[in-house]
Amino acid sequence: GNSVTQMEGPVTLxxxxxxxxxxxxxxxxxxxxxxxxxxxxxxLQLLLKATKADDKGSNKGFxxxxxxxxxxxxxxxxxxxxxxxxxxxxALSAPTGNxxxxxxxxSLTVIP
Amino acid sequence: DTAxxxxxxxxxxxxxxxxxxxxxxxxxHDTMYWYKQDxxxxxxxxxxxxxxxxxxxETVPNRFSxxxxxxxxxxxxxxxxxxxxxxxxxxASSQEQGGEKLFFGSGTQLSVL
Numbered sequence: 001g002n003s004v005t006q007m008e009g010p011v012t013l014x015x016x017x018x019x020x021x022x023x024x025x026x027x028x029x030x031x032x033x034x035x036x037x038x039x040x041x042x043x044l045q046l047l048l049k050a051t052k053a054d055d056k057g058s059n060k061g062f063x064x065x066x067x068x069x070x071x072x073x074x075x076x077x078x079x080x081x082x083x084x085x086x087x088x089x090x091a092l093s094a095p096t097g098n099x100x101x102x103x104x105x106x107s108l109t110v111i112p
Numbered sequence: 113d114t115a116x117x118x119x120x121x122x123x124x125x126x127x128x129x130x131x132x133x134x135x136x137x138x139x140x141h142d143t144m145y146w147y148k149q150d151x152x153x154x155x156x157x158x159x160x161x162x163x164x165x166x167x168x169x170e171t172v173p174n175r176f177s178x179x180x181x182x183x184x185x186x187x188x189x190x191x192x193x194x195x196x197x198x199x200x201x202x203x204a205s206s207q208e209q210g211g212e213k214l215f216f217g218s219g220t221q222l223s224v225l
């Protein structure tokens with residue numbers, strides 16, 4: 001079956017710290033992988049995606065690399081800002097059917 | 113212009129009532145979804161429609177009934193509301209099956225008293 005596992009939060013970091021949020025997946029076939037971000041009081045929005053092995057998705061200083069050998073898609077940012085405080089969701093989209101599978105979300109708080 | 117809009121944003125109601133949440137997307141997408149997010153932010157898919165046809169119907173009480181009058185609209189009707197139905201409900205859409213990103217509405221926070 002298809003599933004996504006991401007590290008539990010909450011995560012609290014000081015401004016300019018390095019961020020890693022781990023995400024691993026199980027999937028049938030070759031899924032597309034995503035990171036979504038949910039700011040307080042808003043819906044989820046796509047942060048970045050990768051559609052095949054070794055692809056790197058990047059946006060707003062965030063990066064994640066599709067690692068087929070370790071079935072991982074860890075999110076990283078070199079220097080977080082207070083405005084990055086949000087809940088981050090790892091997700092996969094199965095190649096067949098039209099269902100997205102979300103992780104449980106990781107809450108990030110960045111303090112000045 | 114809002115891509116995926118859902119109304120109302122907040123809904124407070126008594127146990128036992130019937131309520132509806134409406135969703136519209138102006139992206140021309142073929143597939144629409146309803147997700148439920150609980151207080152711990154866990155996101156669970158409830159329904160998916162492709163071109164007005166029900167594709168995914170997860171284990172959801174039959175008090176929940178989606179209705180898609182056309183491919184741009186997917187409404188959610190809930191009968192006999194219970195305390196446990198309190199959550200944030202998100203509508204979303206995507207262009208096609210698999211591989212494409214989801215566009216989410218801003219959510220409807222339902223509180224059942």
